Amino acid sequence: MTPAMQNKEVLMQVRDFSLLYKTRLGPLSAVDHVTFDLYKGEIIGLVGESGCGKSTLGKALLRMAPPQAELTGQILFRGEDILQFDDRRLRDFRGRCVSMIFQDPMTSLNPVQRVDQHLVEAIQVHEPQTPAQAALERARSLIGRLGIQERRLRDYPHQLSGGMRQRAMLAMTLLPEPELVIADEPTTALDVTIQAQIFELLLKVRGGDTAVLLITHDIYLAEACADRLWLVYHGRARQYDGDLEDYRKLVAAADRPADEGEKQVAAAAVHTEAKPKPSKSLILLVTNSVTPWCRRV
């Protein structure tokens, strides 16, 4: 924990959390005994190679694992274990407490609904007492700040450009004023300039108390924006207060399953305090890397 974190309010506590996918080839460990805290208002970057379990972990924070997955441990939101929520509590929790921007906006937008309908619905699903007109007014003030012209509110998703769709998704995510936004590579399908713009927008228009978990391959983007970075690598969860270069070396070497010796090297590397970064506490969330180093248990 950095000194800056000491006075912060804890939002989420993940305790010894594991997730196994049951597949035709047997159980597949995607998240392995992960423990961490997440604080109100902070920006966390979750970085790691493809297939290491970033999206699985992100979705688990919203309890969005498929039914065939086996979840163990605890995910506490303000002290309540979300793994124990009933359907009603879960509906209220998703969107209002924690919300997610997915990799592909088209999967989250209804092709036969106009943008304004999406935005009004995003508010009314949690606040059914808010009249449509009032919800639309709230949406209007936000979309202006997101750079969507008002006339685009009458468009269908297919009439928008990729960047515009992501902005519409951002608006839907932020309108219920969630306490945590999980952005899972919100810009993968877009070009580099738009990627940076969208992420900047998210940080600019979120309320200061809204925490953001940014899931990305782009270690530089995450490092530039985040208060803390979680770096994902295979093995077990450990804290990391070293230099990013150590992590890059680990990832570069990871073209096959880590053997016990390498895991020990990785463990030693994550404990090194030779080059601490004064401004950032880097937390290495070491999960099992599954593709192509998939570990079946």
Ligand SMILES: Nc1ncnc2c1ncn2[C@@H]1O[C@H](COP(=O)(O)OP(=O)(O)OP(=O)(O)O)[C@@H](O)[C@H]1O
């Ligand atoms: N529903 C599922 N059923 C079975 N296995 C799954 C399922 N979803 C993901 N996996 C596997 O779990 C592992 C982790 O996947 P995940 O999508 O979390 O990785 P990721 O780090 O987000 O990768 P990327 O950077 O490519 O998005 C992968 O091996 C993937 O094939």
Ligand SMILES: [Mg+2]
């Ligand atoms: Mg992913």
